[in-house]
Amino acid sequence: MAQHPAHAQDHRHPGQPNPTDIQKALAGVNYPTTREKLIEQSRRNRANSDIVDIISRLPDHDYDSPAAVAKEIAHVQ
Numbered sequence: 001m002a003q004h005p006a007h008a009q010d011h012r013h014p015g016q017p018n019p020t021d022i023q024k025a026l027a028g029v030n031y032p033t034t035r036e037k038l039i040e041q042s043r044r045n046r047a048n049s050d051i052v053d054i055i056s057r058l059p060d061h062d063y064d065s066p067a068a069v070a071k072e073i074a075h076v077q
Contacts, residue, residue, distance in 0.1 A: 017051050022073065023066070025051045032064045 025047030026038060035058050042052050058072050 017054060017073070019070065021047070021051060022070070025055070026066065026069065032062045034062055035060045038063065038069065
């Protein structure tokens, strides 16, 4: 018997953003890029404040791909 979606397990840690929401927040970013440009683009894409906050806590260095951003976001949690 299939589990009801409301009861499905979510394997993300509490407070960890949904990867799809992060992708939407960073749509249009040209890599390589900086943390500041990631923040600016997430605001332009009207990302929710939780996602903008997480991005603002990333280390201040160049990011060469979406995967590099995702890896750092996992460490910021």
